[in-house]
Amino acid sequence: MIEARLQLTRTDFALDVDLQLPGRGVTALFGPSGCGKTTCLRSLAGLERARGRVAVNQTVWQDDAQKQWLPTHRRALGYVFQEASLFAHLSVQGNIAYGLRRTPAERRKVPHEHAVELLGIGHLLERMPSTLSGGERQRVAIARALATSPEVLLMDEPLAALDAQRKAEVLPYLEQLQRSLLIPIVYVSHSMDEVARLAQHMVLLRAGQVVAQGAVTELLSSLDLPLAQGDLAAAVVQARVQSHDTGDCLSTLEFDGGKLLLVMNRPRAVGTLVQLRVQARDVSLSLSRPEGTSILNILPVSILGMREDGPGQVMVSLQAGRPAHSAAQGGTRLLARLSRHSAQALELQVGMQVFAQIKGMALLD
Numbered sequence: 001m002i003e004a005r006l007q008l009t010r011t012d013f014a015l016d017v018d019l020q021l022p023g024r025g026v027t028a029l030f031g032p033s034g035c036g037k038t039t040c041l042r043s044l045a046g047l048e049r050a051r052g053r054v055a056v057n058q059t060v061w062q063d064d065a066q067k068q069w070l071p072t073h074r075r076a077l078g079y080v081f082q083e084a085s086l087f088a089h090l091s092v093q094g095n096i097a098y099g100l101r102r103t104p105a106e107r108r109k110v111p112h113e114h115a116v117e118l119l120g121i122g123h124l125l126e127r128m129p130s131t132l133s134g135g136e137r138q139r140v141a142i143a144r145a146l147a148t149s150p151e152v153l154l155m156d157e158p159l160a161a162l163d164a165q166r167k168a169e170v171l172p173y174l175e176q177l178q179r180s181l182l183i184p185i186v187y188v189s190h191s192m193d194e195v196a197r198l199a200q201h202m203v204l205l206r207a208g209q210v211v212a213q214g215a216v217t218e219l220l221s222s223l224d225l226p227l228a229q230g231d232l233a234a235a236v237v238q239a240r241v242q243s244h245d246t247g248d249c250l251s252t253l254e255f256d257g258g259k260l261l262l263v264m265n266r267p268r269a270v271g272t273l274v275q276l277r278v279q280a281r282d283v284s285l286s287l288s289r290p291e292g293t294s295i296l297n298i299l300p301v302s303i304l305g306m307r308e309d310g311p312g313q314v315m316v317s318l319q320a321g322r323p324a325h326s327a328a329q330g331g332t333r334l335l336a337r338l339s340r341h342s343a344q345a346l347e348l349q350v351g352m353q354v355f356a357q358i359k360g361m362a363l364l365d
């Protein structure tokens with residue numbers, strides 16, 4: 001668990017946040033350019049001198065009320081910058097060993113071979129940084145940060161300096177880290193695709209303040225947040241591959257709310273976890289189950305909320321798998337963007353059970 005209360009004032013900017021971040025998985029710091037994501041991350045690391053309190057797993061890194069302050073090198077953290085900052089005069093092996101030397105023996109929990117293996121850089125150990133691609137350099141920088149056995153990994157847009165191909169090369173390693181590490185990762189990004197793919201938790205920042213923090217799937221579909229507004233609004237669905245029909249290239253995916261069918265040219269193994277992005281504009285609603293339609297995915301859903309969304313449009317938040325009034329937790333959130341005319345014609349109301357037709361969805365990988 002990471003708790004941080006941070007305040008910092010600059011001429012044109014003030015950071016004032018109170019964060020409670022889970023002790024596992026990836027938390028994304030998300031928001032528009034200049035909202036304070038990097039400042040927040042640097043303040044957590046002690047690279048900026050914000051006022052307040054920071055505690056990681058009950059270890060206090062900073063508490064101004066108690067006049068406590070640990071400098072960055074005494075905080076058990078790994079920091080990955082946008083551009084990998086490797087020591088040019090040291091080999092890959094030397095760079096990783098440098099991180100290791102910095103760590104007291106009693107704190108070494110991640111064997112250096114494990115960091116090397118997780119990032120797939122075993123074959124690069126003798127190489128010098130100048131001979132590496134951008135993606136490889138960044139993987140080495142992440143391994144070096146991990147080799148220090150941090151209690152938390154702080155990453156500031158680690159993919160931002162990479163082209164699309166390099167990004168695609170590094171992303172699977174980040175996913176792997178997320179799955180196999182027991183430490184939390186705080187990940188700055190302004191790319192919703194990255195957030196949807198990597199993060200389970202999200203802090204939404206605007207002008208130095210927290211607009212909302214919570215599960216990514218919930219924040220994406222909260223009608224009172226800007227993420228669930230406009231033409232690009234989308235929900236993320238976590239699912240598991242249940243079976244694959246090779247004849248039709250059609251996979252059946254199981255999720256908390258039912259089953260979905262997806263044409264997959266490159267089928268994933270049964271049991272694989274996948275994430276799907278379902279755009280609000282690709283979901284339409286009907287009062288009864290449509291028949292004789294080419295649409296593969298039709299789900300019974302209940303209406304959680306509705307909100308005007310631009311001229312003549314309505315955004316509807318939906319719950320698949322559990323009735324809206326059910327006390328049971330769970331189910332999966334979806335969004336549908338409809339014309340106000342249709343919403344009125346169907347007399348849609350909060351709490352109603354309807355059918356969602358999903359015209360398309362994208363696999364996030």
Ligand SMILES: Nc1ncnc2c1ncn2[C@@H]1O[C@H](COP(=O)(O)OP(=O)(O)OP(=O)(O)O)[C@@H](O)[C@H]1O
Pocket residue numbers: 010012013031032033034035036037038039040190
């Ligand atoms: N060293 C600095 N001195 C003065 N102002 C700064 C400094 N660094 C950042 N700022 C300002 O502080 C605010 C927050 O910057 P920050 O870099 O944290 O935002 P961000 O959300 O990470 O932005 P981006 O997505 O563009 O990287 C901005 O208004 C920025 O101009």
